[in-house]
Amino acid sequence: MTKIDRRTERLTDALRRAGVRITRQRAALLAVLARAEDHPEAVELHRRAEAQVPGISLSTVYRTLTALEAQGVIQRHQFAGTPARFEHTETAHHDHMIDVDTGEVVEFANDRIERLQAEIAAALGYDIVHHRLELYVRKKARPGTDQG
Template sequence: MESSDLRNAGLKVTLPRIKILEMLENSDARHLSAEDIYRRLIEMNEDVGLATVYRVLTQFEAAGLVRRHNFEGGHAVFELERGPHHDHMVCLDSGKVIEFVSEEIEEIQQRIAAKHGYDVEEHSLVLYVRPKNRVAGKVGKG
């Protein structure tokens, strides 16, 4: 995304907006909280307040530039709106967010909605997972 994307979304091009947009684009993690963005900007010696980060992210969301996710047990995270639909898995142990696409799941959801007389306009699917190899609540016999 570029500053022209900000203008096209009806937003004025400001330094904080550009910095936050760059942070979302160039991060190794696709899902960042406002606090994550704020901390990274501070580490880069950028003079941006946490309230500004929240305000800009809210403006980006309203303009359709980012999507907000409120995964269970956590705070809101944001990702750039990059087009094609995808779903998420959230690891309950590490908090890692994994994106995936499944045409099969999409078709099943469409069939279920149609069976009940509806068309799917939008949806969000989040699977909360744990690693298969995890030893859950290891309890030994004494």
């Protein structure tokens, strides 16, 4: 069984646990979501699913995403100034860099940052329960290029 097959099965099982019927349209959306390696927004997921199964409504996409999020199998990210984006929860903890010019989302993990955050929390008398780090970035101009 491939990673995509496992994801599809996990998403399908989560919808069933939520009491949501797996229609042809929802199955197409789940397949699209299982293949997504980026952080697509709902409209983009709708576009991808619509290409496979014409007639899927945007409201079906939103309701399905809400049910999957409630089941804990996808995570909603609301990066500043952009529509909500979604990703699988199966990945290890990571942080995000958002390119303010292109909207590209880059995942990264850094042990030093994680240790520093824990040290800061401990120094202030806290344990971290959950955190999210988002860096809003712009690519540096390469030497000898005009930045605009």
